[in-house]
Amino acid sequence: MANHTLPPRTRRSAPRRRSRSGLVLWAGFGVVAALAIVLVVGLLLGGAPSPLAQQGGPSPSGTGPVAAAVDPAALQESTTYTTLQGTVPDPAPQQTTDGRVAHPVRETMVHDAPGGTPIARMPVTQIGDTWLPVIAQQGDWAQVLLPSRPSSSTGWLPMADLDVKTTPYRIAVHLGSMKLELFEDGTRIAQWTVGIGKPSAPTPTGRTFLLGAFSDDQQKYSPVILPLGTHSPTHDTFGGGPGTVAIHTWPTADVFGTPTSDGCIRVPADALRQLQEVPLGTLVTIDEA
Template sequence: MPISRSRRNLLMLTAMVLVVAALVGFRLTRGGGPGPADPAQPIVAADTPRASAEPPAAVPPAAQPPADLPVIAYAKGPRGLPADPEPESVVPITEALRPGTKTALYDAPGGRPRAYLPPRISGLPVVVPIVARENGWAAVLAPSSNRTIGWVPETGWTPEPLRDQIVVSLADRRMTWLREGAEQGRWTVAIGTERTPTPHGRTFVLGRTGTSGAVYAGLDALVLGSVPEEPEKLAASLRGAHTGIHAWTNRSAFGREVSNGCVRTPAAGMRELLAQVDPGTPVIVTA
């Protein structure tokens, strides 16, 4: 019996639909859409932590210091240590190292030991600010030197907190005392001359010492870790000295370049600093 034209068209359309459906189903099962997962590919949730591509770097070991390693003294600073990479940074320094015993300072993390940092220098307890950390090592400001750091392994000691900071602006002849970032006092001061400048950069309060003479208002001075830039230009009696902050009763000196490198401050300001500031307090001298 012959098939009518309309029935033949209907059969052809049905066959085409079945072919397309079969092709789509085959594609889905082969991973072209939301078909069954490939058993060779594990399912990983979007928030599953992935293993780091690089394992943590090992802490560089500390070389044994030689028996004849020099010890930092009041008039003898370290040699071979690196320069402070940010000497005039005013970013607050909040921690310090107080060595319980002689502690070797290295020229880099895992580098060479260059000098011993003693627990006391000329009777003053040593507290040095921590200015950087790297891979299990800490960098501290080295005393009896200018703009110098030394590295120590972060083992066998606990950092101490620092709350104060003193900033001396050479351009403005101004000294500012900050506690936890808040200004506590500001004074116009006298600074070193062009021949005997006040050392710029980061240093710290090493301790306090007595003074002799009415011009110091009978007040102790704060001894800093920094030393004269060119000691040969000073009187022989001052060449082994450190920079200091001390009172000065001759008010005509304030705002001028007149000292041998020390910072001269009004007596009232000096009394406040002596009552409040502890050893290890960072002192930043900016140009």
């Protein structure tokens, strides 16, 4: 049984990506705001307290009360390596989106609602640059799918901290027929028969996304592995790393059309080559059809 091992948390690089449509997903590395210092300076200067400290006051977007100040350093990062508390489940796990994907231009806090309680920190990079699908927007806040456990978790990020682009692509995985479809601007441009998780280690269903791309020198079955923003429901780890479900190829074709993996989606080599060109953050839907 071969498993992929995700790169360690300190690794922040990924293979250079190109999009067939010329869509460029990029962002500069922002400077992380030191919230604690800002609060102290504000108090010393006698100014008004930070809006985060105004419990029950209006949020900048007028969408509701703002939670009390939270020390960002006390919050976990939202990555594929972490498990978060206080997240909101995906309200529409099979619904498509308008293609918007968001990249934090600086480390920002994830909230449980627009202007609500901070529950995590979203880093600028993790497995490559962080790109997340936008599934809803309320005022100055975007609801995104998160890469953390529990799978299918969502959170809210302030639009002011995001670079938002649009990808024309969408990936659909159908477990019943063991097919993977690639769509561009709503039109199916490719379809492949794939391998999926076995009954004892199923591939999870729901909405997720392309989280990154990396190579693993410890295995020979796939030149590049494409981790998704979802996790195995039965495995806490693959090869010592988190139990992150991924798309990758396989050296023999007999696995395609069979439920024999530990939850990952095994695709033919030509499928992997095309999927490598799809921008990070692109929506992936997995259903039982």
